[in-house]
Amino acid sequence: xxxxxxxxxxxxxxxxxPILTATLNPALDLSARVDRMLAGPKLRMTDPLTxxxxxxxxxxxxxxxxxxxxxxxxxxxxxxxxxxxxLLRGQGVDVHAFTAPGETRSSWAVTDAQGAQYRLQLxxxxxxxxxxxxxxxxxxxxxxxLVVLSGSQPPGIAxxxxxxxxxxxxxxxxxxxxSGDALRQTLDQPDAQARPYLLRMDQAESEAQAGHAxxxxxxxxxxxxxxxxxxxxxxxxxxxxxxGSVLAGPDGLALHCRPPKVAVKSKVGAGDSFTGAFTLALAxxxxxxxxxxxxxxxxxxxxxxxxxxxxxxEDFARLVPQCRVTPLHA
Numbered sequence: 001x002x003x004x005x006x007x008x009x010x011x012x013x014x015x016x017x018p019i020l021t022a023t024l025n026p027a028l029d030l031s032a033r034v035d036r037m038l039a040g041p042k043l044r045m046t047d048p049l050t051x052x053x054x055x056x057x058x059x060x061x062x063x064x065x066x067x068x069x070x071x072x073x074x075x076x077x078x079x080x081x082x083x084x085x086x087l088l089r090g091q092g093v094d095v096h097a098f099t100a101p102g103e104t105r106s107s108w109a110v111t112d113a114q115g116a117q118y119r120l121q122l123x124x125x126x127x128x129x130x131x132x133x134x135x136x137x138x139x140x141x142x143x144x145x146l147v148v149l150s151g152s153q154p155p156g157i158a159x160x161x162x163x164x165x166x167x168x169x170x171x172x173x174x175x176x177x178x179s180g181d182a183l184r185q186t187l188d189q190p191d192a193q194a195r196p197y198l199l200r201m202d203q204a205e206s207e208a209q210a211g212h213a214x215x216x217x218x219x220x221x222x223x224x225x226x227x228x229x230x231x232x233x234x235x236x237x238x239x240x241x242x243x244g245s246v247l248a249g250p251d252g253l254a255l256h257c258r259p260p261k262v263a264v265k266s267k268v269g270a271g272d273s274f275t276g277a278f279t280l281a282l283a284x285x286x287x288x289x290x291x292x293x294x295x296x297x298x299x300x301x302x303x304x305x306x307x308x309x310x311x312x313x314e315d316f317a318r319l320v321p322q323c324r325v326t327p328l329h330a
Contacts, residue, residue, distance in 0.1 A: 017283045019063060019070045020096075020144030024135065024161075025124040025154040026054030026074050028084045031109040037118055045110065052088040053107060055151025055177060055272060062269075062276030062298060062310050064093050068283065071096050073139055075154075077125065078103035098138055100154075101125050109268065117266065127156035136161070140168040146197075148279055150177040150272065159185035163194035172197050172234070177275050179205065190231040198278075199233035202271055206238045214238075217246055217256050221328050224248035235288065237278070239271065239299075246328070247292050254329050257292045259300040260322035266306055273302035273311040289325045296323040 029052070032045035052061075060072035071094045076085050081097075081104035089095050102125020110118045139147065147169055149162055158164075159181040166174045177200040178186065186199065187209050206223060207214050214220045217240060224236040225248040235249040244258040277298030281291035297320040301311035 015284060016069055016280075017145035017285075018143060019068065019146050019148065019279055019283050020073055020139070020142050021056035021060040021063075021070060021148040021150065022073045022139050022165075023054040023056030023151050024075050024100075024127075024149075024157060025105070025152045026052070026057050026076065026081075026084055027105045027107040027121065027124075028080050028087075029053035029107050029109065031111070033111050033113075035113050037110065037112050037116075050083075050087065052084045052091070056148055057088060057151075058269060058272035058310060059148050059150050059177075059276040059279070060093050061088075061091060062273045062302075063280050064091065065311060065313055066277060066280055066298070066316060067313065068276075068280040070094065071142065071144065073098060073142060075100035075135060076104050077101060080104040080106060096142065098135055100135075101127055101131050111266075117268070119268075124152070124154035127154050129156075129158075132157050132161065136165060136168060139165060145173065146175060146279055146283055147173055148175045148177070148275060150175075150275060152179055153182050157182075160189075160194075162186055162196065163189075163191055166196050167191070167194040171195070175275065175279055176200070176233075177271065183209070187227065187232055192231050195231060196233045198235045198237060199227070200237040200239070200271070200275055200278075202239045203241055214240075217243055218328065221246040221248060221254050221256065225252075225254060237292070237295075239274070244296050244323075245274070245292060245299075247288060249288060252329070253288065254327065255289055255292055255325055256328055257296040257323050257325045259296050260319060262300050262304050262319075264303045266309070267303055269305070269310040270299040270302040273298040277311070277316065293320060293323045293325050 032048045063070040073096045077100040105122040105124045108120040174196045175198045176196045227236045247255045274295040278291045278295035281294040298311040301315035
């Protein structure tokens with residue numbers, strides 16, 4: 001199965017439905033290199049880099065890199081938030097800033113000479129119920145056909161935030177790539193009126209929720225199908241690392257896409273790149289098989305980049321034809 005690269009053939013933006021990514025807990029991402037991580041002495045770091053981060057922010061950056069149109073709804077506050085927003089706009093991404101409580105957090109990624117990466121993240125500022133309700137209303141008010149809610153939730157946000165948002169948006173609009181209590185709530189207390197259109201999980205998250213290992217593609221696909229049958233989401237996608245991703249949906253839909261073998265430089269950003277390309281494919285009218293192919297190619301394109309870099313358009317275009325989608329069962 002083959003798909004044209006996003007942005008090829010000078011596809012006009014009118015051919016794409018609007019996409020909004022929502023990031024409740026963004027972070028100013030700081031990365032650098034060090035010879036060796038040691039406790040005690042001062043460590044002299046090199047190659048510092050500051051980037052706008054957070055799940056939905058990175059999804060928006062990936063969509064923009066692949067030639068898509070996207071608006072990044074981002075909860076920002078304080079001087080760190082101002083710097084974050086300026087960096088994101090500087091990359092050409094359209095930003096809808098929502099005034100959040102407290103100060104936007106920072107995160108750190110330090111890579112040593114052996115290639116080991118140490119990632120440190122702050123929890124983010126505490127939210128009030130009033131701020132949460134205002135965020136829900138503001139996200140729902142944006143004119144977007146597809147909304148991507150991605151990343152962690154800051155302290156104070158209710159675990160059912162994704163479900164409440166899904167109910168506000170209506171069927172077929174919300175894509176979620178969430179974690180922690182929000183993911184557990186979505187899985188443990190499914191609501192037919194608040195189903196996301198797509199729920200994506202990585203391998204560790206899916207196995208934690210299953211309560212056991214999911215050895216191989218078939219086991220992961222069966223778990224995804226069971227979640228669809230329980231009404232957790234209309235479609236469920238589970239990443240399987242180097243084995244690619246599986247997708248389950250209505251009427252027995254079960255697909256697998258395996259990526260080509262690539263030299264892995266950093267796994268950071270693979271999931272966000274996947275979600276960005278997957279969403280862009282849907283926004284351009286592609287079917288689920290092509291969306292899975294695009295997502296797999298974007299994830300593979302992300303792991304061949306250094307540090308916290310996301311997918312690059314040229315790598316994505318090269319890898320798309322090498323990602324093969326196969327049905328698992330009827």
